[in-house]
Amino acid sequence: MNNDSAHSRLGYVRLHETGELQKRIDDALRALRQCTLCPRECGVDRTQGETGFCGVGRRAHVASFGPHFGEEDVLVGSGGSGAIFFSGCNLGCVFCQNEDISRVPDAGPEADPDGLAGAMLDLQRRGCANINLVTPSHVVPQILEALPVAVEHGLSLPIVYNCGGYDSVDTLAMLDGVVDIYMPDAKVWDSRIAAELLRAADYPERARAAIREMHRQTGDLVIEQGLAAKGLLVRHLVLPEGRAGSEHWGKWLFELSPDTWVNVMGQYHPCAQAMLFDGMDRPLTRKELCEAFAAMQRSELRRFDGKNRLFRLCNEPY
Template identity: 45%
Template sequence: MLPRTSRHSINTTRHLPLIAVRRRSYLAPPFLLDSFTPRYQLLTATQASKKRSEAYAHLRACNLCPRLCNVNRYEKRGHCLIGSDVVVNTIAPHFGEEPCLQGHNGSGSVFFSGCNLRCVFCQNHDIAHQKNGFSLTPEELGEWYVKLQEVGKVHNVNLVTPEHVVPQVVLSILHAKELGLKIPIVYNTSLFDSLDSLHLLDGLIDIFLPDFKCWNDSTSKRLLKADNYADVAKESIKAMQAQVGDLCFTPDGLAKSGVLLRHLVMPGYEEEGRHIVRWLAENVSKDLYVHVMEQYHPRAHVGKERRRTTGSGRAEEVAGTSREGGKRRYEEINRPVKMEEVDGVKKAAQEAGLWRLLDAAEHGGFNI
């Protein structure tokens, strides 16, 4: 039986607020921010003016991405199909990103039409491979950022596949800054960026969200329709890391600055994923925040009937006439990825020293 004084103390505290139980936290002081100011808010007027001039110059002779089209985008279209304005398919709060980006209110995603890659498995091929959407000037785009902040109450502005519209993005951020934008900018990229492009973006982007897709040149030529993809990606990720460092959070568990790297594990390409995570650990940072993704499923051109070129130069779908016996296109990736393939890449990442691997929150909410 408890002593009278103990019983009395228990009874008198029944109506007092409960003491909060300390939750398990994955944040350590190097990655925890007491406060945050977007990088674009720290630019001086002179720096902003210089970036505007550089952006306009690049639009008149566009060599910012590795395609090096060298076109005047006020007059012609390059590989990406987009001119001096941007074409946007969707602008809205989005809840399909990493938990530390979407939080409770969503990530303010801007899905750009066009792309400088032609991934045969593209999950957004109806947007990226075509010019579907509505045109906006850079200034109108910046006004949408502010609408996302004020009306949508989103946690960030998430620029999805912006590699081919970097000059317009620069102009839009600078305009939104003048209109009162105060939330982080996320650069959500397929990692086919040039160093010149990233130099132009320096001081404007808070979170880089690159997707390192494949390792071998033969794979990038076949599946991405791009030469030297891995070499370009390696230089780009180093530059991103140099600009913003490792991913950092505020105490509410929301990412505010740094690099969050994705790798989508492809069926049959587990070994390339292993090479990627090992290289990242050895050459970028062992504190790099990495999301090894398992969401792959056949889309775009994967699984379609094979094609042949007719005498008129047009391609038509045919079945049963190829040397492979009529198999469908890109047959090797025409299946879901296996969990053992995903686990193999995660294991390689851990063995290489990467420890900040994104996992789903056990409590069903967003990760802290």
């Protein structure tokens, strides 16, 4: 497929051509004036530089951007996933592996619409497979503002919304037809654990509502020529002592769709303030990972990222 045909079939291009994208931008900017973008609903006027939990005001800050080869194979291709890492975060995970970005909202330069569009276009020129927006939940208006500029200069890559799952359904509605691939975390199932480890007691219910909306918009993950083209990919980081609630998530995701694509992730190790919490102060064991994977399999989910690798790992003696 040539660039012109790829460009024309993308949802955000069509929304720009019809004027709908500008309406979404206007709605999103209004939400910044008494910020209700995420479930925190801090109510601050970010258009005037006020900040809430995420610490970000009117402009997004981009900590870094470039081709990323550490994502799932279906996102990487030969040129990498075009990752744009936004500073700040609407969660307070005590085990955050990117706290130098998430806890420092002004890490990296401030990005206006031209600057953010320029980053997207640079990633396209470098041969990336997609535009991978990392931790975008608190900067949706700023992302939407950049798209008309990027479209006018020929952006023709799928957009990946790579988030922690703590998203507002109303904000996600602004992204309907804009985002091609949703990649949320499904972090923890229990509200008490969420309050302790994420600083968000309502995370489980909010994440389930958000993931349901993401699936409504894009459906199950569609793979074309080895790469994700559209749909939902759920990441589930297994936590020590079963704190993530893997079995519950597996059953719920199966009810959402047996064909939900799930990445059961075993790379947990204590970062940030995790050493202060009993049970979180050590790396995940292989036994814990394999027990979580087995629980997910019992749910009868059919599509696991890296399934053969997990099978091999878990069939070896502990």
